Each structure stands twice: as structure tokens, then as C-alpha cells.
Amino acid sequence: MAQVDEFISLVHTKSSRDYLKRATEFPKAEAAKIAKKFDFNYWDGDRKFGYGGHFYDGRWHAVAGRMIAHYGIKPGDKILDVGCGKGFLLYEFMKIVPGVQVTGIDVSNYALENAKEEVKPFLRLGNAKELNFPDNHFDFVISINSLHNLYCYDLETALKEIERVGKKNKFICMDSYRTEEEKANLLFWQLTCECFFTPQEWAWWFKKTGYTGDYGFIYFE
Numbered sequence: 001m002a003q004v005d006e007f008i009s010l011v012h013t014k015s016s017r018d019y020l021k022r023a024t025e026f027p028k029a030e031a032a033k034i035a036k037k038f039d040f041n042y043w044d045g046d047r048k049f050g051y052g053g054h055f056y057d058g059r060w061h062a063v064a065g066r067m068i069a070h071y072g073i074k075p076g077d078k079i080l081d082v083g084c085g086k087g088f089l090l091y092e093f094m095k096i097v098p099g100v101q102v103t104g105i106d107v108s109n110y111a112l113e114n115a116k117e118e119v120k121p122f123l124r125l126g127n128a129k130e131l132n133f134p135d136n137h138f139d140f141v142i143s144i145n146s147l148h149n150l151y152c153y154d155l156e157t158a159l160k161e162i163e164r165v166g167k168k169n170k171f172i173c174m175d176s177y178r179t180e181e182e183k184a185n186l187l188f189w190q191l192t193c194e195c196f197f198t199p200q201e202w203a204w205w206f207k208k209t210g211y212t213g214d215y216g217f218i219y220f221e
Contacts, residue, residue: 001206003199004070005216008144008173010062012218019220022048023188035191038108042192043086050191056088056116064092067142071169075099077139082128082162083146085111087119094119103138105131107149128158133165141166144173145218148193155195159209170213174202177219185220 026048034049035042042050067073073093077100081090084104093100102119105126106112112123126132128146141162150158162170175196177183186196197205199217206215 001212002214003216004171004214007063007066007070007171008216008218010066011059017185017189017220019185019188032191038192039110043108043111043114054086054111056086056091060088060092061096064089064096067140067171068093068096071140071171073097073100073140077101078137079103080131080133080138080141080165081105082131082141082143082158083107083149084123085115087115087123089142089144090122091116091119103133129154129161130157131161131165135164136167138166139169141170141213142172145175147172148175148190148196151194155205156209159205159211162213163209163211166213170211171215172211172213173216173218175220176202176217182219182221189220 031048043054044051046052073079075097079090079093079100079102081087081102081104084090084106085108087104090102090104093102102122104119104123106123107125107127109125112120112125115123128143128150143162147155147158162172175186175190175193176199177186177196178198190196202215202217205211
């Protein structure tokens with residue numbers, strides 16, 4: 001198990017964020033209710049409800065490239081993305097390493113219906129708390145910014161499920177905070193989070209659930 005932050009930082013730092021505007025321009029509770037439907041508004045609607053337009057622009061290419069080099073991903077390897085969204089990261093794995101076998105699950109019908117055409121056949125509706133795959137089935141399991149959408153009791157199950165279906169290599173990324181300033185920014189910005197913790201608390205979760213894979217954090221500085 002190791003902390004690896006350089007994967008997602010390539011994407012996270014490309015977005016500018018006005019935390020105060022996010023918290024005040026529209027009733028935050030109403031925005032959260034809309035976002036948690038994970039439909040058009042969350043993915044491709046106004047920024048105050050989510051991504052503000054989640055379109056393929058190639059930015060995940062570098063992320064996939066670094067993961068491939070770090071974990072030695074090769075043709076024939078099976079990759080699972082838990083919370084795959086529109087499948088952009090899986091598409092990049094397929095493009096860089098022809099022959100990899102990708103699978104993605106997400107709770108959003110809208111995201112799956114609007115996924116990259118090349119990867120759409122390999123995506124399915126599903127939830128992290130119940131991964132319907134055999135034990136040790138995947139060579140690499142990833143989950144990027146999805147687990148924070150679960151309540152604690154489902155988070156515990158999801159971490160155990162990711163550990164169960166994966167072999168050695170796993171990587172998950174979660175929201176976290178180290179200071180009160182970062183905590184406030186996270187609260188201002190988030191729309192769908194049900195749980196978020198300090199790095200020390202995440203370490204407690206990993207020990208409690210037996211998660212042995214790698215991990216990374218996103219901070220709202």
C-alpha cells in the first residue's frame with residue numbers, strides 16, 4: 001500500500017474553483033439535491049450543479065499513461081473502474097494498451113448512455129457496494145472520486161468489495177483535507193459527498209476494511 005498523488009493531480013489542478021461563488025450563487029441544498037440525481041444537470045448542465053459539461057478533451061491520457069507505467073499494465077490485463085462516469089479513463093487505457101480488457105460500473109444511467117462510443121459496450125449500471133464479479137478477477141481496480149458519495153456503512157462494504165475482486169494492483173482516490181481552510185473549501189465545493197475524512201481517518205478505514213491497494217487524495221487548497 002502506498003500513497004500516490006501524482007496521478008489525479010494532473011487533472012485536479014487544471015480546474016479553477018471559486019469556492020465562495022459555489023456556496024452562495026444558488027441555494028446549496030437545492031443544488032445538492034439536483035446533483036445527486038446524477039443526470040444531465042450533474043454532468044453537462046450548469047457548473048453550479050456539477051461538472052458544467054463533462055466532455056472528452058484528452059486530459060485523462062496522461063493519467064492513464066502514468067498508471068500504465070507505474071503498474072506495468074499489459075495487453076490481456078483486466079481493468080475495473082468503479083464509478084467510471086462516461087468512461088474516459090478506460091478509453092485511454094484501451095487506446096494506449098490495445099488488448100486490455102476494460103469494465104466500468106456507474107450509478108448514473110445518463111453517464112453510461114453518453115459515454116465514449118468505443119468503451120460503451122464495456123460499461124454497466126452498478127454500485128460500488130456490490131461488485132458482481134468473482135474474487136481476484138481483475139488485474140487492476142481503480143475508483144476515482146466516487147467513494148465519497150457513499151454513507152459510511154456502504155463505504156466499508158465498497159472498500160471490502162474492491163479488495164475482494166482485485167488482485168495485487170488497486171488505486172482509489174478520495175477527497176480529503178489537512179487544514180480547516182481545506183475543509184471549508186471542500187464543504188463549499190462538494191455537492192454529492194456523504195463522507196470525507198482526513199488522511200489519518202482514511203488510513204483507519206483502510207485498516208478496518210483490509211484494503212491493501214494504493215490511494216491518493218484530492219485537497220481543495
